[in-house]
Amino acid sequence: MIKFFEKDPYAPIQYVYDVEKVLYKGKSKFQEIMVFENPYFGKILVLDGVVQLTERDEFIYHEMLTHVVMHAHPEAKTVAVIGGGDGGAVREVLKHDCVEKLYFIEIDEEVINTSKKFFPSVSCSIDDPRVEIRCMDGAEFIKEMNETLDVIIVDSTDIIGFAKSLFTVEFFKSVRDALTKNGMFVTLSESLIFHKELVYEVQNSMKLIFPIVDLYTASIATYAGNWWSFSVGSKSLDPREIRKPVKVSTKLYTEELHKSCFLPRDIYKKLLNKQLDW
């Protein structure tokens, strides 16, 4: 069988996937896009050589990225998803009936089109009437909003290349200013085992801006490092608390997982003090 060798500049292990069939290969204005079929994972979306999602396990990342802040916020009416052109985060956010408006900001329209064509189970909610798609830079979009968003979710590619602008102190400032007074922000922040310096940097930058900052993790087998971290910035509410009943249908996320996914406070303290010894 043909093999796909992942090209992740951040990973000390290279992942190789069996390729049953290459379904699409193209180049957008921003990146190379590929879709192939794997016997175990189903269809796999690859951007610039790095696996972004597989049909089989995408639920882990998308549920964990969205449902923690969506349940910590008592009633998120206005939400922005920055990146995540596949639509997986949009699908999860729209499971919350309280959402009235979802700004879906993806810089690369081709990712949306590719997902609509090849990943209907992921992109299924993109055409929901509550969704407003804007194909533009997420940092630019956020700058223009002012105290209008309850939740902002960054679902970008790795913290390199053009996604870098979504991890600066300047961006975090715009995010804070775009949020309502109980607003919450969450972003992926790479692997706690392979990229702990990067996790530290993101946390440290967020701490300059948000009164409450926290970190939770999930095991994701198809992302390098696997012990994947999510960083939360909040203007007033503790994200470890659940503020509305868990009614969404999920495969992984549960009320108890919400509580246990946060990094234990003694380890979190070590991270912030740069005392993690690995």
Added chain:
Amino acid sequence: MIKFFEKDPYAPIQYVYDVEKVLYKGKSKFQEIMVFENPYFGKILVLDGVVQLTERDEFIYHEMLTHVVMHAHPEAKTVAVIGGGDGGAVREVLKHDCVEKLYFIEIDEEVINTSKKFFPSVSCSIDDPRVEIRCMDGAEFIKEMNETLDVIIVDSTDIIGFAKSLFTVEFFKSVRDALTKNGMFVTLSESLIFHKELVYEVQNSMKLIFPIVDLYTASIATYAGNWWSFSVGSKSLDPREIRKPVKVSTKLYTEELHKSCFLPRDIYKKLLNKQLDW
């Protein structure tokens, strides 16, 4: 650079490591043994084509395998480690001053010798006077013990081939009979995401034998599936509880991690009811 392609029959992703230098390649009575140097992970031990440990991240597996039960038990004096010929689990167990006797049962003497030669930071405690090494089948050893062990730890290779005998109902019965009345048993039980049927089977078999059975997990980037599970069988004590102060020096394990590493009860219930939808 030369590449090492892992050959894990259980993994839907193949892992590839850079090989700076092959330090050892041999064949014991039981398996092929290889040691190589990798620029990121340091030395890596491979058995029958599958990565068993890397110098850089072995602490995660060894700390999580041992310290949960060692802290849930109020005072483990007599301990058996079955497998784990590298000595990593032995090193962690011996950090507990209460341990007076440690039976170290490794079927393959060559693994011990290889670890002593190439992994001094892992094998460093094998020659401790409290350790009694027996190179024999772990199941055979356990059969002969009778209410003498406070803690039994299985640190085997994957649940295939000759390690299979360590995952049968018959073995779990011998384990129960070998344990003192407050005794506790822990074994690896594969990946919750890739091998959930296997995890279910191990749990189900243990439930036939032990009054208390539980499951906790850790993210291990170098083991396929990464969301690695550990199954605990206990004769009387709840393993989620810590019964002595945490004084051991560790990189990852902490008091709070002990509490949060157990699978949330709502997800655990789904596992046992075969309702995990992945």
